[in-house]
Amino acid sequence: MVRFDHTEVSVQMDYVNMPRTSSQGETDAVTGRNVYRLVAVIFGLLCILQAALNISLRLTTCHLKMVLVLTEATAFMAFEIFKGVVRLPPETRWDRLQVSCNPLHSASKIKETATEGTCTNSSQALDELKKKIKTIDSHRQQGWLYFPPSLYYISSTQRPWSLSRADCLQRHADLVVVNSREEQAFIVNFNMRVWIGLQMTKGTWKWVDGSQLTESYWTPGEPNNFENAMEDCVQTGLNDINSWNDVVCREPHFWICEKVV
Structure with a gap:
């Protein structure tokens, strides 16, 4: 009689615990899916952040290159004026020179170009400016004088x-x-x-x-x-x-x- 009662209780306990085991498994599965989704979202955000940083660094590099070349051009002009090769009369308006070779003025225009999302135009401007500097220097050695823009x-x-x-x-x-x-x-x-x-x-x-x-x-x-x-x-x-x-x-x-x- 005691053994029968023990068996009956055991069967009743097994029956009661079965739903609890199934519910815990479903909870674990849901939690796992949420973790995967969270990881995927974080990874996607990281990719977007990396892309934004790449674009920002690319534009910044373009700006820095352009400012360096413009500064080089300004230094070249200052050196020529100091040597007397570029002879400027007293009547000369210095604002005309500033329009042609002021790096801050020119860099602002380059900024407008670079913000379009590409460095193509900025690179072309760099190449043109380098070519202009070489042209001025080679002609100066042949006896030409430079007075912007000729x-x-x-x-x-x-x-x-x-x-x-x-x-x-x-x-x-x-x-x-x-x-x-x-x-x-x-x-x-x-x-x-x-x-x-x-x-x-x-x-x-x-x-x-x-x-x-x-x-x-x-x-x-x-x-x-x-x-x-x-x-x-x-x-x-x-x-x-x-x-x-x-x-x-x-x-x-x-x-x-x-x-x-």
């Missing part, structure tokens, strides 16, 4: 206007086109009478690049076709802003070539 070559001999221009063309340049008061001040600073790229064409003063004359620096009383001569070419110089003079084209004079870089 290189200038002053002849050591005198020729008529047409032959002077032919020499400039052979140098892959042309007679100077004066586009501003600052540029005119730079030219007359040499205190020489030189041909410029201005000529009378069919009754109209035109530059060698085909543009018409809009801003002039004539000497008072000029142009005048003195003594009814065919003074269809122009020279400038002698340390005065308003120093243009119309001259007969066949007269020999020094000349100045300009090459935009």
Whole structure:
């Protein structure tokens, strides 16, 4: 009788404990799935964070490279001015130089380009700037002078206007086109009478690049076709802003070539 009761109790206990074992297994399975999901989410976030860091580092690298090259260009300009190779007249507006070679000003433009999500344009700008620096340096060694944004070559001999221009063309340049008061001040600073790229064409003063004359620096009383001569070419110089003079084209004079870089 005692053995029967023990068996009956055992069966009853086994029956009661069976659901508890099944419920614990399901709980463990659910917990395991949640852990896997959490790990997957964390891994995904890490991937996104890594991608963001890569993009940020890439853009930062582009900025640093560009600022270094721009700083190099600015240092080059400062060194040239210090040596006197780049001769700037007192009338020169320094803000014009700052627009061309101020690294902070240029870097801000590069920042706008880089924020588009690629360094392609920035790399092209770097290559162009390096090429420009090399061009300026190589021409400087050949006697050219740099005044932003162009290189200038002053002849050591005198020729008529047409032959002077032919020499400039052979140098892959042309007679100077004066586009501003600052540029005119730079030219007359040499205190020489030189041909410029201005000529009378069919009754109209035109530059060698085909543009018409809009801003002039004539000497008072000029142009005048003195003594009814065919003074269809122009020279400038002698340390005065308003120093243009119309001259007969066949007269020999020094000349100045300009090459935009």
